[in-house]
Amino acid sequence: MEKRTCWSVEKLEIPKKAIYRLSIYQRCLSKLLENGKKTVSSSALAGAAGVKSAQLRKDLTYFGQFGTRGLGYSVEELRDAIREVLGREQLQPVILVGAGNLGSALLRYRGFEREGFEVVAAFDAVPDTVVKRGISLPVHDLEDVGRFISENHVKLAILCVPAEAAQEAANELVAAGVQGILNFSPSVLQVPEAVTVNSVDLALELENLSYFVSQENGG
Amino acid sequence: MEKRTCWSVEKLEIPKKAIYRLSIYQRCLSKLLENGKKTVSSSALAGAAGVKSAQLRKDLTYFGQFGTRGLGYSVEELRDAIREVLGREQLQPVILVGAGNLGSALLRYRGFEREGFEVVAAFDAVPDTVVKRGISLPVHDLEDVGRFISENHVKLAILCVPAEAAQEAANELVAAGVQGILNFSPSVLQVPEAVTVNSVDLALELENLSYFVSQENGG
């Protein structure tokens, strides 16, 4: 393969899983930085991230060369480099659609902003029913979501509507310009190829676990 | 390979992803059953689940033969067969550890019971601070979690404590006999091989998405 210090237009050949791990590395690096560490080796960082060192090094090669042989990586430089790769240099606005039980909990969740995301607006089909406890953000009518997206160039959405309403809501989001959907509704979304969907199906995760504990039940 | 109608002790060779998809199939089958469908073809079911038909058929062969050539699958029989494979014939008790913002939202979440799980108890380091709104379950002191697990033979736990407390809490759960942990805390858990951890890292999922939308930003 050809040599390249940076990626060209073709982000396509990079394993999805590698990109996911990049986020993990970044979090570990931030923690190391807080602890005043200046440099880190691939094996140390890999250990913290729960992967093998070769994997970490291979993941990084997809994007460039960041280390110094015999020494390791500069914690800060690597963190910044990964941040750039992930497109997290300026913060992306995010909207939340469906402010029911789960949705409103996510609005109160501090984890997103801790990682540098800002939920800029929330929408619900019946905004009045949303119990506002602890939610600083107003909940708008779902009808306005399309306009809001276009006007504010929102590209990321968190989708927490019931399964029956999910596909229709997704269609609306995509039509208005959303390119990434974090989907919490238990349904299979159909979207154009250019749109990325990450589905988090809570019940499914639990069900999946139950397979792995079931075997020792026959007591 | 040898012929077998059912799996033997060696569940090991089965792809984790196949097991995950089994849960999806089951959900689709339940929906079909509600709609009064008696039989379904691999391509129809695969379409509903968002996978290729060959994949569905291959997934099923790990566990046995469930279809009729030329006809398809009996919706009800296949659903029951999958349910048995997943160990979901009798309902598993589940506990929730960490009843903060996210944890208490999950306590109110109806999705788990909709899939046949029962959250039997909740624990928190500071039970008094938990706002009980809409939570029918009492929140116990975290100190009692070990005893509760042993006494009630709990094997599944949902972990929603802060990252700093996650590993210690996990250790306690595992020591008491928990075999599966659904981990919502943004940290890498170290557990024995016999224990399965499914991590759902909300911020990480969002961060991951942001990579896929970042490219068309240079307008």
Added chain:
DNA sequence: TCGTGTGAAGACGTTCACAGCT
């Protein structure tokens, strides 16, 4: 010598294509 960067090998999962049953 130490630890990164990386081709090559290996493991794993998916898709194909068709044999075989209904």
Added chain:
DNA sequence: AGCTGTGAACGTCTTCACACGA
């Protein structure tokens, strides 16, 4: 003819093992 069940081909991701630079 129609559709499942499945070995074989394929593609993707992971791991190895070592060359290379500090």
